Amino acid sequence: MNKNYTDKELLSAYIDGELSLNEKKLIEDKIKTSLELQKELSDLKKIKELTSGSVDRISESPFFETRLFANINTQASNRFNYKKWIPIGSLTLVTLTLMVVLKVNPKLIDNIVEQQKSNLAGFYKENLQPLLYAADLTNEDIFNFAVYQELPLDSANQQILKLGFDPAGTEFFEIKNASNISHASNLKSFVAALDLNEAEIEMIDSIIGSYSDQLSSLVLVNDKNSVAINPNIWNTRKVILADILAFAKRFAGQNYSKILPTEVAELDNKTIMKWVSDAKSVKANQYIFFTPDSIFEDDFVFDMDEFKEQMENVKDELAELKEQGVELKEFRINFDSAYGNHKRNTDKSKRYEISVNKDQIKVNVQDFAINIPEIDFPDFDSIAIIINEATKNIYPVIPPSGSVVVGKNNYNYNFNSVKPRNKKGEVSLDSVMHQRNTENELKNNEQKKKYQNQVKTGPDFNDSLMLKQNEELKKEMDNLKKELQKFRQDFTKPNESDSGQSKKSKQKVNPVDTDEIEI
Amino acid sequence: MNYEQKENMEQPKILTLDDDFSLIKRFIDGDEAVFAELVKRHKEKVRNIVYLTLSSSNSVDDIAQEVFITVYRHLKSFRFESQFTTWIYRITINKCKDHLRKRNVRRIFLPLSEEEKEPVLESINEDSDIKEIVRSAIATLPDKLKIPLVLKDLEGFSYQEIAVYNGM
Numbered sequence: 001m002n003k004n005y006t007d008k009e010l011l012s013a014y015i016d017g018e019l020s021l022n023e024k025k026l027i028e029d030k031i032k033t034s035l036e037l038q039k040e041l042s043d044l045k046k047i048k049e050l051t052s053g054s055v056d057r058i059s060e061s062p063f064f065e066t067r068l069f070a071n072i073n074t075q076a077s078n079r080f081n082y083k084k085w086i087p088i089g090s091l092t093l094v095t096l097t098l099m100v101v102l103k104v105n106p107k108l109i110d111n112i113v114e115q116q117k118s119n120l121a122g123f124y125k126e127n128l129q130p131l132l133y134a135a136d137l138t139n140e141d142i143f144n145f146a147v148y149q150e151l152p153l154d155s156a157n158q159q160i161l162k163l164g165f166d167p168a169g170t171e172f173f174e175i176k177n178a179s180n181i182s183h184a185s186n187l188k189s190f191v192a193a194l195d196l197n198e199a200e201i202e203m204i205d206s207i208i209g210s211y212s213d214q215l216s217s218l219v220l221v222n223d224k225n226s227v228a229i230n231p232n233i234w235n236t237r238k239v240i241l242a243d244i245l246a247f248a249k250r251f252a253g254q255n256y257s258k259i260l261p262t263e264v265a266e267l268d269n270k271t272i273m274k275w276v277s278d279a280k281s282v283k284a285n286q287y288i289f290f291t292p293d294s295i296f297e298d299d300f301v302f303d304m305d306e307f308k309e310q311m312e313n314v315k316d317e318l319a320e321l322k323e324q325g326v327e328l329k330e331f332r333i334n335f336d337s338a339y340g341n342h343k344r345n346t347d348k349s350k351r352y353e354i355s356v357n358k359d360q361i362k363v364n365v366q367d368f369a370i371n372i373p374e375i376d377f378p379d380f381d382s383i384a385i386i387i388n389e390a391t392k393n394i395y396p397v398i399p400p401s402g403s404v405v406v407g408k409n410n411y412n413y414n415f416n417s418v419k420p421r422n423k424k425g426e427v428s429l430d431s432v433m434h435q436r437n438t439e440n441e442l443k444n445n446e447q448k449k450k451y452q453n454q455v456k457t458g459p460d461f462n463d464s465l466m467l468k469q470n471e472e473l474k475k476e477m478d479n480l481k482k483e484l485q486k487f488r489q490d491f492t493k494p495n496e497s498d499s500g501q502s503k504k505s506k507q508k509v510n511p512v513d514t515d516e517i518e519i
Numbered sequence: 520m521n522y523e524q525k526e527n528m529e530q531p532k533i534l535t536l537d538d539d540f541s542l543i544k545r546f547i548d549g550d551e552a553v554f555a556e557l558v559k560r561h562k563e564k565v566r567n568i569v570y571l572t573l574s575s576s577n578s579v580d581d582i583a584q585e586v587f588i589t590v591y592r593h594l595k596s597f598r599f600e601s602q603f604t605t606w607i608y609r610i611t612i613n614k615c616k617d618h619l620r621k622r623n624v625r626r627i628f629l630p631l632s633e634e635e636k637e638p639v640l641e642s643i644n645e646d647s648d649i650k651e652i653v654r655s656a657i658a659t660l661p662d663k664l665k666i667p668l669v670l671k672d673l674e675g676f677s678y679q680e681i682a683v684y685n686g687m
Contacts, residue, residue, distance in 0.1 A: 058576060
């Protein structure tokens with residue numbers, strides 16, 4: 001104890017037993033000699049007794065341990081109650097994981113999106129069937145598609161697939177509601193113009209017909225209102241055209257150059273074969289899918305053989321239904337409701353551009369089309385008219401019955417032996433057609449220029465051109481009529497023109513026959 | 520009393536430092552069940568210190584529970600540099616001081632009618648027991664005097680121990 005403590009403090013420590021031996025001896029000596037300290041000691045002892053005696057011990061708590069351990073468990077569980085941290089922890093963990101994963105594999109999100117797209121694409125690809133199969137394409141349709149770039153998508157010709165060029169020269173194809181398609185008998189005219197024989201006609205029919213299935217597989221539809229179009233349809237059209245040209249060049253001989261424009265006529269077989277080869281090298285299984293959700297490009301393999309096999313099986317059922325008078329509804333692509341959301345779509349690679357409106361789906365294909373120059377064909381309608389008119393004009397020249405006795409020996413000149421589309425000097429059909437081709441070439445060039453300037457008026461343009469051509473043709477036919485009239489007059493009055501045949505001129509021509517010669 | 524009888528007699532348990540230390544070591548080694556033994560040994564001392572320090576039986580068990588929960592949480596970090604009792608009583612005194620501090624703070628914001636009733640001298644009359652008078656008087660002492668007094672006179676701690684418990 002510190003020696004500076006007062007005696008009173010030392011007394012308190014003395015009672016508490018906190019003094020060292022020396023201090024204890026010192027204070028005891030002092031107590032012996034001091035009555036005051038003795039009294040103070042006595043009082044302190046009494047206070048000590050009072051304070052110690054005043055203590056009431058608190059009663060035992062029987063459930064103290066139970067409560068304690070319950071509290072410990074509760075607090076321990078609260079302390080390690082990780083449940084409340086689960087959401088935040090999970091979120092943090094996921095974020096960190098994503099950060100790490102994306103750092104390692106930056107294309108993960110793109111891949112997932114592609115996967116989902118693929119799943120969605122799979123849904124829309126189910127049960128795709130060729131739309132054109134229902135259209136029951138004829139050789140005429142295919143020929144017109146090759147020449148005029150329009151293909152009916154249904155037997156009623158309510159919707160068509162049209163190929164064309166936009167003002168920038170980019171090739172496009174579109175599905176649209178048809179106004180009308182009036183390219184009738186063009187194939188027939190073409191065959192007639194080439195003057196093909198039966199075997200050759202069969203051959204051209206076979207060639208054109210062989211493209212029917214291929215064309216069918218290029219436009220597919222299903223019950224989910226998905227439409228899949230193979231951009232290769234542009235190339236297919238060119239291949240058909242090239243094939244037709246190759247055939248015409250091989251079998252039609254001189255007639256080929258007569259009906260076709262000069263630029264086409266000069267094409268050699270090698271060039272044509274190269275076009276076919278180029279077209280076949282284009283990836284054929286790539287389709288552009290139009291669905292109510294999206295427009296996308298993807299690979300798709302359509303097994304035409306399997307489909308045809310299935311069709312064989314259902315053919316009988318269809319025939320039965322037809323007999324029962326059940327009308328089968330034709331599929332129509334509903335532009336308005338299904339594709340209304342797609343205002344404009346362009347794929348990342350800019351390989352094609354798609355626009356959809358209430359009347360059409362239009363796809364610009366910049367890279368799909370192979371490099372085959374565009375060919376301007378003559379107007380086959382006008383060729384048909386020329387041929388018909390020319391044939392018509394020649395036919396009445398033939399005396400209908402009997403023989404005319406000419407000369408002393410009653411030489412019978414049989415007019416029936418004169419063939420309408422035959423020999424030299426009678427009617428120059430070749431020259432007319434050649435002239436027509438030249439004119440058509442000029443007109444087609446004009447048409448191209450005009451088309452580039454007035455794209456919107458395109459559909460009306462062909463009609464107006466045809467009307468104009470028909471009018472001109474009419475004038476020419478009038479001239480032809482006059483020539484024939486003159487020819488008839490010359491023919492019926494041989495004496496006036498040839499004195500050496502005076503006797504022949506005395507022969508009378510039956511008035512009935514004359515009437516029949518009248519046009 | 521023969522030898523056998525002596526053998527059968529329950530030997531008195533002598534509480535030594537080693538006893539507490541060995542229990543703590545076992546606890547650190549993973550035998551948490553021994554904590555119950557530590558509680559059993561020291562709970563009444565702790566409860567009485569709290570009771571005498573607060574001069575009230577209110578909240579005694581709550582504070583004593585807090586003391587043992589704190590001991591439980593930190594027992595594995597016990598460094599064996601002092602007696603276990605020194606450590607646990609110091610924790611007890613600190614908990615009591617915290618409680619008194621909070622009570623004083625609460626009192627500032629409570630209206631007079633809701634103030635916690637304190638043992639006051641006014642309640643002492645001539646009939647009152649002398650022990651009650653002393654108890655009331657001790658209760659009125661400031662904490663810095665009351666706590667050492669309680670620890671010394673009522674619980675018999677040495678000055679050294681009291682200094683340690685009070686963080687001196």
